[in-house]
Amino acid sequence: MTYKKMDKKLDNDFWKTKNLSLTIGEVSIGKPKQELDEPMGPTPKPSVTDLRSWDFKLLKRYPPFYAPFCDMCCLCTYGKCDLLGKKGACGIDAEAQQARTVLLASCIGTAAHAGHGRHMLHHVIKEKGKDFPIDMGKNIDIEAPIIRTIIGKKPVTVSDLDESLSYVEEQLSHLLSACHTGQEGNALDFESKALHAGMMDDLAREVADITQIVAYDMPRGDGDEPLVELGLGTVDKDKPVVLCIGHNVAPGAEILDYVEDNDLYEDVEICGICCTAIDITRYNQAAKVIGPLSKQMKFIRSGVSDVIVVDEQCVRTDVLEEAKRNGAVVIATTDKMCLGLSDMTKEDPELIINELVNGKIDGALILEPKKVGKVAVEVAKKIAKRRESLKCLPDISEIPEIAKECTECGWCVRVCPNNRPIMDAVTSAAKGDLKKLADLYEYDMCYTCGRCEEECERNLPLVSFITKAGDHFVKNQKFKMRAGRGPVQDVEIRKVGGPIVLGDIPGVVAFVGCSNFPNGGIEIAKMAEELLKRSYIVVATGCSAMSIGEYVDEDGLTLYEKYEGIFDASGLANIGSCVSNAHISGACIKIANIFAKKPLSGNFEEVADYILNRVGTCGVAWGAFSQKAAAIAAGVNRWGIPAVLGPHSSKYRRLYLGRIDKEEMWDLNDLRTGETVKGEPAPEHLLYAAETMEEALVSTVKMCIRPNDTPKGRQLKLSNYIDLYKKYFGELPPDLELFVRTERDIPITHKKEVMDDLTSKNWTPREAPKEPSLLERK
Amino acid sequence: MDGDRTTPWQPTVIAGPKHGMLVTPAIAKMMLKKAKNPLFVIGPLIKDDDGLISLCKNIVEAWNLPVVATGNIYKSLTENGIKSKRYGTIEIVNLLKDPEWKGINSEGQHDLVLFIGVTYYLASQGLSSLKHFAPHLKTVTLCKYFHSNADASFPNMSDSEWTNYLEKMSKI
Numbered sequence: 001m002t003y004k005k006m007d008k009k010l011d012n013d014f015w016k017t018k019n020l021s022l023t024i025g026e027v028s029i030g031k032p033k034q035e036l037d038e039p040m041g042p043t044p045k046p047s048v049t050d051l052r053s054w055d056f057k058l059l060k061r062y063p064p065f066y067a068p069f070c071d072m073c074c075l076c077t078y079g080k081c082d083l084l085g086k087k088g089a090c091g092i093d094a095e096a097q098q099a100r101t102v103l104l105a106s107c108i109g110t111a112a113h114a115g116h117g118r119h120m121l122h123h124v125i126k127e128k129g130k131d132f133p134i135d136m137g138k139n140i141d142i143e144a145p146i147i148r149t150i151i152g153k154k155p156v157t158v159s160d161l162d163e164s165l166s167y168v169e170e171q172l173s174h175l176l177s178a179c180h181t182g183q184e185g186n187a188l189d190f191e192s193k194a195l196h197a198g199m200m201d202d203l204a205r206e207v208a209d210i211t212q213i214v215a216y217d218m219p220r221g222d223g224d225e226p227l228v229e230l231g232l233g234t235v236d237k238d239k240p241v242v243l244c245i246g247h248n249v250a251p252g253a254e255i256l257d258y259v260e261d262n263d264l265y266e267d268v269e270i271c272g273i274c275c276t277a278i279d280i281t282r283y284n285q286a287a288k289v290i291g292p293l294s295k296q297m298k299f300i301r302s303g304v305s306d307v308i309v310v311d312e313q314c315v316r317t318d319v320l321e322e323a324k325r326n327g328a329v330v331i332a333t334t335d336k337m338c339l340g341l342s343d344m345t346k347e348d349p350e351l352i353i354n355e356l357v358n359g360k361i362d363g364a365l366i367l368e369p370k371k372v373g374k375v376a377v378e379v380a381k382k383i384a385k386r387r388e389s390l391k392c393l394p395d396i397s398e399i400p401e402i403a404k405e406c407t408e409c410g411w412c413v414r415v416c417p418n419n420r421p422i423m424d425a426v427t428s429a430a431k432g433d434l435k436k437l438a439d440l441y442e443y444d445m446c447y448t449c450g451r452c453e454e455e456c457e458r459n460l461p462l463v464s465f466i467t468k469a470g471d472h473f474v475k476n477q478k479f480k481m482r483a484g485r486g487p488v489q490d491v492e493i494r495k496v497g498g499p500i501v502l503g504d505i506p507g508v509v510a511f512v513g514c515s516n517f518p519n520g521g522i523e524i525a526k527m528a529e530e531l532l533k534r535s536y537i538v539v540a541t542g543c544s545a546m547s548i549g550e551y552v553d554e555d556g557l558t559l560y561e562k563y564e565g566i567f568d569a570s571g572l573a574n575i576g577s578c579v580s581n582a583h584i585s586g587a588c589i590k591i592a593n594i595f596a597k598k599p600l601s602g603n604f605e606e607v608a609d610y611i612l613n614r615v616g617t618c619g620v621a622w623g624a625f626s627q628k629a630a631a632i633a634a635g636v637n638r639w640g641i642p643a644v645l646g647p648h649s650s651k652y653r654r655l656y657l658g659r660i661d662k663e664e665m666w667d668l669n670d671l672r673t674g675e676t677v678k679g680e681p682a683p684e685h686l687l688y689a690a691e692t693m694e695e696a697l698v699s700t701v702k703m704c705i706r707p708n709d710t711p712k713g714r715q716l717k718l719s720n721y722i723d724l725y726k727k728y729f730g731e732l733p734p735d736l737e738l739f740v741r742t743e744r745d746i747p748i749t750h751k752k753e754v755m756d757d758l759t760s761k762n763w764t765p766r767e768a769p770k771e772p773s774l775l776e777r778k
Numbered sequence: 779m780d781g782d783r784t785t786p787w788q789p790t791v792i793a794g795p796k797h798g799m800l801v802t803p804a805i806a807k808m809m810l811k812k813a814k815n816p817l818f819v820i821g822p823l824i825k826d827d828d829g830l831i832s833l834c835k836n837i838v839e840a841w842n843l844p845v846v847a848t849g850n851i852y853k854s855l856t857e858n859g860i861k862s863k864r865y866g867t868i869e870i871v872n873l874l875k876d877p878e879w880k881g882i883n884s885e886g887q888h889d890l891v892l893f894i895g896v897t898y899y900l901a902s903q904g905l906s907s908l909k910h911f912a913p914h915l916k917t918v919t920l921c922k923y924f925h926s927n928a929d930a931s932f933p934n935m936s937d938s939e940w941t942n943y944l945e946k947m948s949k950i
Contacts, residue, residue, distance in 0.1 A: 065868065065871075065872050065875075065907070066907060066911065067903035067904060067906050068793065068906050068907070069903075069906070070793050071793045071796060071906075071909075071910070072794045082795055084794060084795070084909065084910060085910075095911075414787055414789060415789065419898060647867075647897050647899070647900040648899065650868065650899070650900050650903035650904070651899070651903060653903075657868065657869070659873075661873075661880070688866070688869075689900070690849075690868075691822060691848055691849035691850075691866060691868075691896070691897055691900055692822050692850040693850075694849070694850035695848075695849055695850060695866055728850055728853065729852045730852070730853040730856055734863075734864070
């Protein structure tokens with residue numbers, strides 16, 4: 001077996017003297033030019049309020065919708081304060097308090113990505129030097145569209161990324177401080193700040209992913225990245241197994257380096273869960289992807305991993321407790337998550353290995369990635385044999401006996417975030433039928449949060465039941481997913497920018513975010529499949545990208561095997577991990593720059609306005625649950641990209657909703673004529689939570705409609721909207737008169753029935769704006 | 779199941795000092811009688827249960843209620859003879875918040891909204907939104923589960939008791 005192994009040594013080209021840079025402190029001699037060959041726009045490094053006017057334009061069109069978790073504010077010692085119809089002791093009302101909570105969540109999410117980026121940047125500068133070049137490959141000239149637009153500079157070396165990250169950190173301080181008691185008091189201003197936090201998040205993610213791409217020589221936007229192995233069945237349980245969980249690739253990369261350097265590929269299994277899984281396979285395809293976040297408890301409980309290496313974000317905080325149940329070892333690797341473990345960073349690796357193997361310590365905190373590589377692999381090798389019998393799961397034949405202890409109190413269902421029929425599954429198991437338990441396992445119908453177990457009055461190991469029954473049925477499942485490709489190449493944008501803007505490609509749909517899916521990961525795969533068949537460009541990242549890979553058709557093929565990884569019509573591009581989401585905003589920015597020649601430097605408003613009105617794209621975060629997802633959504637929203645979320649996302653407490661019944665909300669400026677013209681609800685919402693997959697899919701295709709569509713493009717988009725609406729709701733959409741501007745917009749296949757519908761509503765044609773915009777003509 | 783009636787079905791949705799009132803069909807019907815412009819919101823949880831859809835149809839016809847279908851239940855309601863308008867749960871809640879909204883029959887904002895079959899946690903959030911920002915209307919849930927964010931709710935109960943409650947609702 002051969003693996004794609006990236007060169008991790010310093011590239012010889014680095015030492016070529018053409019652009020040699022000598023840096024002394026802040027003074028740089030002969031440093032490559034950072035400035036871009038375009039005029040600087042109005043808002044380089046915008047402050048918290050510099051883009052407030054843009055935010056208020058968005059918020060006027062899409063007023064915030066609040067759904068409070070709680071009637072009270074519990075943040076300070078004035079309170080608790082009851083905000084139901086009242087103000088708090090500090091003067092805050094319920095709307096402002098909800099908006100403050102959203103800002104807080106966005107700051108947390110942004111801090112997670114920025115902290116990750118900072119760790120990555122420090123590590124890379126330490127390992128490769130400040131002047132390690134940013135080389136995104138020959139097909140990418142716009143290496144960092146977000147940095148170019150917001151900072152107004154072209155990053156040339158990794159140290160240039162430091163400026164962007166320092167700016168993010170500064171802005172984050174201001175934003176977080178606004179959450180303090182007695183500061184901001186207006187909901188819309190809190191929202192503006194949340195959007196600013198989201199934009200900082202976008203910037204931080206771009207820094208983080210560019211850093212890891214250049215440092216670890218990850219793919220630079222190739223659409224034909226190879227397929228990697230996905231699924232629990234891909235791991236050979238008879239070998240020592242090291243499991244990596246989290247989002248920071250550094251420790252995982254060192255583990256893979258150690259395996260390679262010591263020729264251990266055939267002797268040790270290296271696998272991952274969550275974004276780290278995607279990133280280690282971007283680095284080295286010898287690694288295996290267990291699956292999304294929802295596989296975490298299942299896989300740990302299965303006892304297969306000998307060593308669990310956790311880095312940062314989305315790791316179960318009880319991972320040490322869970323690992324101890326079956327004698328596995330935990331290695332924590334970042335300051336974000338120390339788990340109470342002894343800091344062994346400065347100790348001799350042999351001593352750490354010895355203490356872990358002999359059980360003197362349950363785990364270790366090791367903040368040096370290279371040391372993690374050796375310790376993790378050597379410990380796994382040494383304890384794997386003795387752990388063969390250390391399986392804490394009940395034997396499958398024992399489950400019916402233990403299940404008979406269930407008192408049918410029903411609280412397992414009531415505390416389940418998704419009201420899964422756990423009690424039914426257990427009572428069936430008591431009668432010897434394990435199928436319902438297995439059903440909960442498949443497609444992550446149960447994402448094994450473990451709340452049912454916490455509540456069970458008989459302390460039944462419910463997650464273990466599900467894991468064992470499911471594992472029994474699906475243990476041989478092996479899937480293929482395409483390795484994360486990173487950014488969209490400039491050459492691809494040149495090809496599809498026009499068709500996207502003009503509507504010849506019906507839309508770009510990005511499936512992103514966590515795996516808190518309302519009805520299992522299969523829904524996200526089905527939505528992706530429907531859109532791929534309809535020639536949408538589908539991109540995916542993170543846990544959503546993994547869940548898409550777990551669905552196979554009747555021929556046993558995944559969507560990654562059936563569709564190319566290109567950024568083009570009917571392409572399914574796995575962009576990468578959560579931080580790679582920056583490349584999705586980046587692709588939209590590139591369209592504005594490459595296709596429409598919009599300058600980027602310091603020119604946020606014009607670029608975002610262009611995207612909102614012309615780039616038919618929509619995000620889908622079907623299972624979003626974390627603060628990072630909140631920040632990502634705020635980030636894309638500020639760029640003018642709408643998103644459809646799953647029903648759980650109502651728990652983010654805030655959405656941005658348009659009103660189709662308020663015509664005045666949709667007025668546009670036609671920059672060509674300088675006139676204000678009647679617009680249309682395109683996109684209808686900026687952030688919307690759907691209840692079911694069907695509703696989400698119809699909303700998504702509808703939210704790809706843009707004012708700039710040509711008649712041909714509008715026909716194509718309406719054709720998909722009508723088809724899907726009829727498929728799921730049985731009739732024509734009720735709002736076609738809003739989207740049909742002239743008869744030329746009507747899809748030919750639906751011409752008669754649409755015309756009949758329009759006639760019954762006294763529809764009259766209207767002019768489409770030539771240059772639709774929310775901005776004033778200059 | 780234990781006999782608990784008024785702890786929210788998902789107990790963690792408890793939101794604060796104001797707790798929804800438990801209602802029987804008799805009280806819910808009194809609220810309906812007093813209402814000038816009621817609305818019935820039906821969600822997708824009853825989509826595959828013809829018996830429940832039939833019970834809802836009886837309620838709709840008995841009280842001549844305008845109906846909103848959320849999620850993906852619109853087609854099922856149409857096929858079962860219930861005329862409705864389709865909105866997402868979030869969309870209809872957003873409209874109900876606005877005192878100036880003209881209502882689904884253009885007869886002005888509704889003053890009483892009955893809910894059934896909306897995904898529990900989503901309904902809870904929507905009801906919270908209406909509790910805070912729609913003082914002009916009352917909310918009643920006819921689900922099998924107690925909703926503390928509603929102004930009034932049926933209690934947690936068994937299927938047979940729920941069926942009995944819904945049958946009573948269709949008798950004026």
